[in-house]
Amino acid sequence: MNLLARPRTLITQIRLGISNAFVLRERRTVLVDSGRPADVPTLTAALGRHGVRPADLSLILHTHAHWDHCGGTRQLKRWTGVPTAVHRGDADRMSRGVNGPLRPTGPVGALLRRFLDHPFPPVQPDLVFEELDLRPFGVEARVVPTPGHSAGSVTILTAEEAIVGDLLMGGYAAGKLWPHVPTLHYFAEDLSLLRTSIGKLLEYGPARVYTGHGGPLDLAAIRRRFG
Ligand SMILES: [Zn+2]
Numbered sequence: 001m002n003l004l005a006r007p008r009t010l011i012t013q014i015r016l017g018i019s020n021a022f023v024l025r026e027r028r029t030v031l032v033d034s035g036r037p038a039d040v041p042t043l044t045a046a047l048g049r050h051g052v053r054p055a056d057l058s059l060i061l062h063t064h065a066h067w068d069h070c071g072g073t074r075q076l077k078r079w080t081g082v083p084t085a086v087h088r089g090d091a092d093r094m095s096r097g098v099n100g101p102l103r104p105t106g107p108v109g110a111l112l113r114r115f116l117d118h119p120f121p122p123v124q125p126d127l128v129f130e131e132l133d134l135r136p137f138g139v140e141a142r143v144v145p146t147p148g149h150s151a152g153s154v155t156i157l158t159a160e161e162a163i164v165g166d167l168l169m170g171g172y173a174a175g176k177l178w179p180h181v182p183t184l185h186y187f188a189e190d191l192s193l194l195r196t197s198i199g200k201l202l203e204y205g206p207a208r209v210y211t212g213h214g215g216p217l218d219l220a221a222i223r224r225r226f227g
């Protein structure tokens, strides 16, 4: 097989108000996360700018079910009719439109919690999974559980890159400060599980790591800080 002809899934980061959404593109397009409800106009405009038509989308996949990552999903689903997917650990909160416990990892999280704990339009997920192969959805990638930030947090792995949601953050203030410096998210439902999941990510060894806020990050920088 000619290595140059090997399929390569393209990841495009879309910066929204406080979080990032992503498109994974190959034969089809998978949208990863949908931002807050208020981010939908920005997200749909960005999809248009990147040449993604509703008919190209095969799946709306969620790194986890928090307000700032799946808040726009109900509107997008109405608009596109595309199926939605979430790990089983976060399926219940997604169908109820609530974040679940936001446990601060430090004093900033304790201060920010009341500004960030919003309900969102509930969505009944079409696909609830433990692990997921994205090839049937037209991209060479797989989804593995990396719990800790929430019970159903996942990482999406392509041949060389990863999207980790809120397993890690890039910098502070939604990536406005030091976006490429790996930091611990303000909240973790289970901090020891989160650290185990960071270890798992280091073993997978993707060259570039896309985060739900700020980023992207280099694996070497993550290893220096968390290895
Ligand atoms: Zn989150």
Ligand SMILES: [Zn+2]
Binding pocket: 019, 066, 068, 069, 166, 212, 213
């Ligand atoms: Zn987030």
